[in-house]
Amino acid sequence: MVNPVIERSVLVFSTWTALGMLSLALFLQGLEANQYGTALAGILLVIAAFVAHMVINALYRTGYTAGETALGLATFGVVALLVVIGFATGRLDERDFLACLSLVAVLMVGFLSYLVTRYGLRGAYSTFHHKPEGSADGDADGDAR
Amino acid sequence: MIDSMVLWLGLFTLIYIALALFWARQSAVANHNVETWFSAGHSIAPWMGALVGAGASVSVWFLLGTADAVARWGFSSVAALQAGVLLAIPGMLFYKRAWFVAQRFRVSSQIELLRLYYGSEFLAVSCAVIALLFAVAFAGMQLRLLSDLLSTMTAGALSPLFCGALLTLILFGYVVIGGLRAVAYLGMLQTVALVSATLTLGGVILANAGDPLSLMDALAASAGGRGAQWFSVAGVVQFVPGFGRGAFLEHPGSAAMILSTSMAVLGMACSPVLFKTLLSSRSATGVAAGQTWVLAGFFGALIITLGGLLGAFGLLRGEGASTALAGLLAMASPWFSVWILFGLVAGMQLFAGLALLVAAETVVRHLYKPWFHSGLSRRSTVNLTRIVVVILAVTSLLMAFLTPVALSALGAMALPLSAQLMGPLVGLLWFRWITPPAAVVGFGFGIAAVFLTDAAGLYILSYLGLELPWGRYPWTIHAAGWGLFCNALAILVVSAVSRHRERGADAEEIRIFISRYFAARTPRWLNSLAWSVVLAWTFLAVGPGTVFGNSAFVDATGAWVFSVPSLWAWSVLFWLLGLVLVWFLGYRMAMASPEQPDIRPRPTLPGRRQDRASAEGERLRRLIIAVVAAAGVILLTIWSFGG
Numbered sequence: 001m002v003n004p005v006i007e008r009s010v011l012v013f014s015t016w017t018a019l020g021m022l023s024l025a026l027f028l029q030g031l032e033a034n035q036y037g038t039a040l041a042g043i044l045l046v047i048a049a050f051v052a053h054m055v056i057n058a059l060y061r062t063g064y065t066a067g068e069t070a071l072g073l074a075t076f077g078v079v080a081l082l083v084v085i086g087f088a089t090g091r092l093d094e095r096d097f098l099a100c101l102s103l104v105a106v107l108m109v110g111f112l113s114y115l116v117t118r119y120g121l122r123g124a125y126s127t128f129h130h131k132p133e134g135s136a137d138g139d140a141d142g143d144a145r
Numbered sequence: 146m147i148d149s150m151v152l153w154l155g156l157f158t159l160i161y162i163a164l165a166l167f168w169a170r171q172s173a174v175a176n177h178n179v180e181t182w183f184s185a186g187h188s189i190a191p192w193m194g195a196l197v198g199a200g201a202s203v204s205v206w207f208l209l210g211t212a213d214a215v216a217r218w219g220f221s222s223v224a225a226l227q228a229g230v231l232l233a234i235p236g237m238l239f240y241k242r243a244w245f246v247a248q249r250f251r252v253s254s255q256i257e258l259l260r261l262y263y264g265s266e267f268l269a270v271s272c273a274v275i276a277l278l279f280a281v282a283f284a285g286m287q288l289r290l291l292s293d294l295l296s297t298m299t300a301g302a303l304s305p306l307f308c309g310a311l312l313t314l315i316l317f318g319y320v321v322i323g324g325l326r327a328v329a330y331l332g333m334l335q336t337v338a339l340v341s342a343t344l345t346l347g348g349v350i351l352a353n354a355g356d357p358l359s360l361m362d363a364l365a366a367s368a369g370g371r372g373a374q375w376f377s378v379a380g381v382v383q384f385v386p387g388f389g390r391g392a393f394l395e396h397p398g399s400a401a402m403i404l405s406t407s408m409a410v411l412g413m414a415c416s417p418v419l420f421k422t423l424l425s426s427r428s429a430t431g432v433a434a435g436q437t438w439v440l441a442g443f444f445g446a447l448i449i450t451l452g453g454l455l456g457a458f459g460l461l462r463g464e465g466a467s468t469a470l471a472g473l474l475a476m477a478s479p480w481f482s483v484w485i486l487f488g489l490v491a492g493m494q495l496f497a498g499l500a501l502l503v504a505a506e507t508v509v510r511h512l513y514k515p516w517f518h519s520g521l522s523r524r525s526t527v528n529l530t531r532i533v534v535v536i537l538a539v540t541s542l543l544m545a546f547l548t549p550v551a552l553s554a555l556g557a558m559a560l561p562l563s564a565q566l567m568g569p570l571v572g573l574l575w576f577r578w579i580t581p582p583a584a585v586v587g588f589g590f591g592i593a594a595v596f597l598t599d600a601a602g603l604y605i606l607s608y609l610g611l612e613l614p615w616g617r618y619p620w621t622i623h624a625a626g627w628g629l630f631c632n633a634l635a636i637l638v639v640s641a642v643s644r645h646r647e648r649g650a651d652a653e654e655i656r657i658f659i660s661r662y663f664a665a666r667t668p669r670w671l672n673s674l675a676w677s678v679v680l681a682w683t684f685l686a687v688g689p690g691t692v693f694g695n696s697a698f699v700d701a702t703g704a705w706v707f708s709v710p711s712l713w714a715w716s717v718l719f720w721l722l723g724l725v726l727v728w729f730l731g732y733r734m735a736m737a738s739p740e741q742p743d744i745r746p747r748p749t750l751p752g753r754r755q756d757r758a759s760a761e762g763e764r765l766r767r768l769i770i771a772v773v774a775a776a777g778v779i780l781l782t783i784w785s786f787g788g
Contacts, residue, residue, distance in 0.1 A: 003175060003188070006171060006175060006330070007190050007193065009171075010193065010330050010333050010334070011333075013164070013333075013334055014333050014334050014336075014337045015337075017164075017334050017337055017338055017341070018337035018338065018340065018341040019341070021338075021341065021484055022341050022344075022345060022484070024480070025345070025478070025480040025481050025484050028478070028480050029478050029480070029481065032478060
């Protein structure tokens with residue numbers, strides 16, 4: 001009856017509930033009050049949540065699920081889009097922009113470090129670099145030419 | 146600001162509903178619909194059981210309740226400030242043993258455990274009443290508090306009744322769908338949300354209530370005048386008739402009141418509600434860590450610091466904790482305010498969901514089914530329990546808004562009544578010399594004493610025309626203290642006269658099992674030391690010794706040594722020592738240390754199925770006649786003497 005998949009999900013949800021919501025509130029507060037430090041505290045909590053998520057994955061000897069990856073990428077896309085819109089419409093001042101840029105940078109570094117730790121440098125590259133079928137021979141032929 | 150608040154509130158509500166439904170569905174799938182609805186197949190992870198148990202123990206009550214006690218009565222509310230340690234102590238004494246016995250004898254709730262050992266239906270019905278009080282009244286009080294707070298935060302855009310109805314709908318929605326598994330899984334999220342929101346509240350207090358040192362300076366300035374009573378324990382005991390019957394010497398916060406209120410706090414950990422999380426766990430290995438580090442340590446720190454700070458804030462402003470909280474939230478950004486509110490709502494629902502499930506299960510599975518309908522199938526039992534969950538949740542909602550005074554009187558009685566279960570639990574899990582008749586009679590005397598000294602009992606008796614010469618909490622002793630005194634006295638007397646009476650076969654088997662698994666493993670001198678330390682801590686932290694705290698940290702000029710009230714500093718010191726004490730009992734004395742012995746469940750003997758329908762029908766008919774007759778006598782009494 002023990003269900004480690006559900007228990008892991010409960011832990012992941014709990015981590016992001018506790019840290020994610022708080023980080024969102026701090027980040028918004030930083031933007032609202034024009035305090036880069038407060039926004040940075042929110043970003044640090046996002047990093048803490050990422051680290052906790054990776055620790056949970058290590059404990060349960062698993063990686064991110066497809067749903068988590070999709071949700072993460074979608075969130076990243078929405079955040080990036082909001083930053084671009086905010087900047088384009090002039091609603092973000094310099095400090096706000098800096099805070100948003102820090103968040104996007106952290107999310108990107110987090111994503112890359114996940115790929116590297118999960119697949120290794122070569123494997124991370126290979127994850128995206130799909131070679132067409134039979135391309136190995138063709139490349140060889142081409143090289144030969 | 147209000148529009149923004151409503152917007153954020155709507156967003157968080159949607160997220161919360163989505164989470165609740167997601168976990169309810171996950172749980173329903175894992176339950177195979179009804180197979181493991183009641184106890185999650187005893188598969189809840191020990192760490193999850195420990196966290197959810199700790200969160201449910203504290204819920205929103207002990208955080209806001211402590212703040213409210215300090216805001217109303219000052220820092221003599223030591224019992225509330227020490228709640229972290231007090232809630233952990235019964236867990237250390239009972240939980241591991243109870244889990245081992247339950248595992249061996251295939252039971253999944255406290256009522257089954259007590260029924261198995263004592264064979265008493267009176268005890269079973271009393272347990273059911275206590276569970277109902279927790280589910281309807283105790284949880285209803287929290288529901289009303291938070292509904293009012295939510296309405297205040299939206300400047301009345303949402304009425305309290307609407308907020309309460311929405312919260313009730315979400316609550317019984319996930320309990321009905323997912324059963325205990327949903328309560329545990331979502332409870333884990335609710336626990337961390339409660340913690341996160343409470344920490345956020347701490348930040349908001351520090352950011353908006355001003356510099357803590359200046360807050361303390363303002364408190365110190367008030368210490369010389371009218372506010373002097375806020376910072377002292379008013380003697381050891383006051384021989385006054387109690388609330389509603391005469392003045393107190395200074396204020397009701399005597400050492401006797403602190404000690405007896407502490408006994409009421411112990412009642413939470415002895416309740417059927419908390420036992421359910423324990424007995425649904427797949428092992429007892431999380432008990433020590435949960436009780437020591439999560440409950441006494443982490444939650445204890447939150448209660449004694451943030452509860453005290455919010456209480457001090459309310460004390461200075463001359464308002465209750467919830468009003469002070471509403472004022473603070475109004476000053477904060479909407480996302481912080483809404484997050485704090487949702488953390489508190491999560492804390493409330495964590496306890497309420499568990500209490501609803503336990504109360505409904507007790508009524509249907511432990512009373513109705515064995516007495517009146519033994520042929521009920523599992524599916525029908527679960528469905529009937531679901532209906533009872535809905536009925537109880539709606540009753541709680543209606544009482545919260547239609548009869549709030551009666552609700553709070555009944556809710557206040559839940560803890561002292563539950564504390565009376567300590568006698569039967571000690572008899573079952575510790576002392577063989579407490580005979581079954583003694584435990585049952587003691588429990589009966591205990592609940593009678595609570596009834597005669599608490600508000601609800603006094604109101605009822607007054608309505609029936611019997612005006613007692615004392616008020617609520619006579620001699621500044623909480624109803625829990627009167628109850629436990631009478632309980633213990635009856636246990637001693639009846640045990641002495643019934644010591645030769647034979648026990649039932651199940652009770653004997655349980656005694657043999659306990660003596661085999663819990664034979665003394667520590668040297669005698671260590672046992673003596675442990676109990677001496679417990680007594681010393683009790684005396685100084687929550688007993689008569691608290692009067693030393695009035696001046697322990699005041700220098701020769703009368704100033705506070707640590708810039709905080711002396712009693713608060715005293716409480717912090719004894720909270721830290723209490724944490725060491727809980728660790729000592731749990732780990733060093735092995736009362737809750739993580740162990741996983743191979744306990745094989747007792748084989749069940751295949752019994753011959755008998756058709757008991759006619760006997761059950763007759764029993765139901767007798768019950769209906771008895772209820773009608775009792776109602777007639779009560780109405781006649783009211784008509785003749787009361788009203």
